[in-house]
Amino acid sequence: MADIGWGPLLAESEGYGRLGDKTDDYKPLTSDDIEKLAEAGFKPHQHASHGMIFFRKQNKLWDIYEQKGFAMMQMRFDGTLGFPGGLMDEGETPLQCLNRELREEIGFDPTKHAFSDNEHIASYLHEGKNLVLHFYVKEVSAEEYFALETNTLHAHEYGIETLGIIRVPLFTMGDGLRGFPAFLTNNFAGNARSQLITGLVAAKLFTQEDMTKAIEAYKGFMKNSH
Numbered sequence: 182m183a184d185i186g187w188g189p190l191l192a193e194s195e196g197y198g199r200l201g202d203k204t205d206d207y208k209p210l211t212s213d214d215i216e217k218l219a220e221a222g223f224k225p226h227q228h229a230s231h232g233m234i235f236f237r238k239q240n241k242l243w244d245i246y247e248q249k250g251f252a253m254m255q256m257r258f259d260g261t262l263g264f265p266g267g268l269m270d271e272g273e274t275p276l277q278c279l280n281r282e283l284r285e286e287i288g289f290d291p292t293k294h295a296f297s298d299n300e301h302i303a304s305y306l307h308e309g310k311n312l313v314l315h316f317y318v319k320e321v322s323a324e325e326y327f328a329l330e331t332n333t334l335h336a337h338e339y340g341i342e343t344l345g346i347i348r349v350p351l352f353t354m355g356d357g358l359r360g361f362p363a364f365l366t367n368n369f370a371g372n373a374r375s376q377l378i379t380g381l382v383a384a385k386l387f388t389q390e391d392m393t394k395a396i397e398a399y400k401g402f403m404k405n406s407h
């Protein structure tokens with residue numbers, strides 16, 4: 182392929198984002214595993230941190246559908262959906278990485294509402310990619326959420342890494358598919374689909390039972406559409 186001018190830095194990390202990862206490729210890490218990694222200065226793996234920001238609002242959409250609030254995702258440069266976040270720099274912790282990436286991607290002001298360690302939900306290792314993904318979930322007020330959405334338009338990475346900020350539809354329509362289950366049929370970066378599912382249940386925006394129903398509807402649709 183012709184040299185299209187990627188800097189050595191991008192070329193080096195470009196392999197991490199290749200599409201086609203399977204959920205099973207990501208092994209959940211225990212808190213002991215993570216502690217050991219921290220003691221080793223997070224070596225020998227590459228790390229990335231991503232965060233789900235949400236607000237809670239019980240609402241009847243069009244007076245019909247139970248809506249639980251909104252969670253923030255983004256359309257990424259590579260055409261997949263993901264959470265704000267990115268790769269950890271040398272000398273950073275996963276939490277520092279997340280707060281830096283959020284400033285760059287969504288104009289998040291860490292002095293006002295930084296993510297903290299108790300908002301860490303799960304971490305996963307992809308052995309093939311030698312990559313650890315750290316995932317955090319943060320609740321904000323509706324006002325803060327709307328302000329962050331507006332900020333994204335002025336953030337450094339808008340139009341480069343982040344092509345648009347979106348609200349995940351947290352409701353299901355009468356056919357049991359449109360709304361959240363249909364949203365799951367999109368293409369997601371890394372293990373972002375399973376992070377979304379885990380994050381929404383951890384945030385108590387979905388009960389385990391409602392989530393199981395949504396996953397069944399999504400899987401049924403995928404099976405019948407191929």
Ligand SMILES: O=c1[nH]cnc2c1ncn2[C@@H]1O[C@H](COP(=O)(O)OP(=O)(O)O)[C@@H](O)[C@H]1O
Nearest residue numbers: 197198229231263264266267268370371372373
């Ligand atoms: O929201 C996400 N959840 C889980 N993994 C993600 C998400 N977004 C990107 N990834 C994965 O994380 C790795 C780092 O990608 P990312 O593009 O965020 O870093 P960068 O912005 O520093 O280049 C890639 O393997 C990518 O597939």
